[in-house]
Amino acid sequence: MKSKKELKEAYRQMAFRMGVYQIRNTVSNKIWIHYSSDLDRAWNSPRMQLLANTHPNVELQSDWNTLGEKCFVYEIVEELDDTTDPTVDFKKEVQALYKMCLEELQPYGEKGYHQQK
Secondary structure (H helix, E strand, O other), X not given: OOOHHHHHHHHHHOOXXXXXXXXXXXXXXXXXXXXXXXXXXXXXXXXXXXXXXXXXXXXXXXXXXXXXXXXXXXXEEEEOOOOOOOOOOHHHHHHHHHHHHHHHHOOEHHHEOEOOO
16 A cells, blocks of 8 residues: 555656636526646536525526526537646646636627637
């Protein structure tokens, strides 16, 4: 059995899929996008917020409350290619990818739940 120290080191060495995801309303096709350093687990946090009626996006929360979970899907929009290079600042990379997706998808007004700045 591995020691606690060995388990922590093994976890730090794991490569997670990083990138941008969206929550899409299947009725109106409006989207809310965000980024994550772990796309495989990214759905958990906003889903729990929506279920608890505490999501920071009021319009998304309202539609969720009205339509229910069955009318929303989690989808990966973009994924960073290589997440194993120790010299790359992946936090900055995933945030830059998020900004590019915001520009490309324009999730504002009838297309999305974001507010244009």
